[in-house]
Amino acid sequence: MGSAQDYKFEGWMGYDKSAADGKLVWTEFDPKVWEETDVDIKVSHCGICGSDLHVLRSGWGPTKYPVCVGHEIIGTVLRIGSEAASANPSLKVGSRVGVGAQSDSCRNRIPDKKCKECEIGQENYCQHGFVGTYNGTYANGSPSAGGYATHVRCPAHFVVPIPDSIPSELAAPMLCAGVTMYSPMKRNGCGPGKTVGVVGLGGLGHFGVIWAKAMGADRVVVLSRKRSKAADALAVGADAYIATEEDEDWVGANRNSLDIIISTISSNKHLGDYMSLIKARGVMIQVGLPDAGVFEIPTGPLVRGIKFEGGLVGSPGELVEMLALAAEKNVKPWVNVRPMKEANQAIVDMHEGKARYRYVLAN
Known part of the structure; x- marks a missing residue:
């Protein structure tokens, strides 16, 4: 389950504020340094979120360039750390999963800093270790990288199963x-x-x-x-x-x-x-x-x-609950699927308000 990878992490990187104008660069990048609580995911779909544009242009404060954005991620599990299964028993190699806007929290691992929010399943309000799926920094010092990419690596705790009845392109924008x-x-x-x-x-x-x-x-x-x-x-x-x-x-x-x-x-x-x-x-x-x-x-x-x-995004538990409601009620957001290779034009179109009402990139 935790065997070494035989694939590369490649994605659309923003190097400065001009990235928001459709100047992302496709390149190989180093993922999070592997820990046995981690999961590697082969990305099939990633929604384009308004947050992506804010971060690319340093709208919510200085962005940690280079950055690979995207936090409405759907894909299949490729690699599971030896400790990941205990954190998330639902994970299996080949299973379809999603990652939203948060990919880590303190999870009550910091000595002398008990986190009530993580304890009660509201990790999205963690006060000590909230890590965004991109433009964040994990506890081991690695930068977080998002889903405008071929692969994503993140802690298993923040990976959720996708119900079989929800198509990937519809599930993606639900995650943020x-x-x-x-x-x-x-x-x-x-x-x-x-x-x-x-x-x-x-x-x-x-x-x-x-x-x-x-x-x-x-x-x-x-x-x-x-x-x-x-x-x-x-x-x-x-x-x-x-x-x-x-x-x-x-x-x-x-x-x-x-x-x-x-x-x-x-x-x-x-x-x-x-x-x-x-x-x-x-x-x-x-x-x-x-x-x-x-x-x-x-x-x-x-x-x-x-x-x-x-409100601030949602906890893993809320994602699971929301997806169950979506499956039960046959929820169908309005999406336009764009090839991953069109990411630059898609973010420009998003900024110009052309999406009706969500763009989803597909590998």
Whole structure:
């Protein structure tokens, strides 16, 4: 199971901010230094995430170039460390698996630093050793490298099985975009008896509609600037659509009508108006993150008991739970499959908003 590799790790590397303009370079790279808790995966598919573009252009702080991005990874297991099976008994050579936006945490391995989050299965909120699947650093000092590549190596704990009924190209975007929406919606009681608003219909937003319907919400409303995406919103499953720059008095007509709003946009515009649509003691969930990382939150709606919160990807347990729901409800995100060799053009097209609603690279 832990035999030495006979394959090379090759991928699209970004060497500076210009990489986000479609200037990735295909090259061989050194993977994480092998540990017996690790797994090697042959990548078949990798979704393109907005996070990839942020990191390539150093949007969320200085990027550790060179970097191989991609954290919506599907592939087959090639190599399993001697200690990996105890960390993840479901793993077998040849099995189809996925890796999301996180590939390690402290897992309570740091002396004198007990991590409650890792202990209770919320590794995505680990305070001592969160490692992103790319642009991170493992405890052994190795940089993490993502899925715009032929192969990925990471700790077995963060590798999840993919249900047989979900095609790889549909499973890939669930591993970041999907769980980023699923986790806070589930945590805040999305389900029967609830009305849900989704701000922005894109890679994240269309998942918001999909999950709200899969969880059994009574009513789902999409809010976007123009009416151009109204037909898509209804086709994805929304019950209603609001065009905030075209519909007259959309605030007054919909005040106090929603239990939950989840916003995918990276802007403060209309934030107070959105919050006025929420019922007393409802919740505003913000998952869109601007490069500056700053939001101005209006205090008026908060005095009505409205909670404002966010979310950070999902734990391995949440990924498994979400994939089970997707299999049960036959969830089908909207994806466009692109050859891995077209990664540069695909990220440019993604930046220009051409994806409907998620690009997935295929080896």
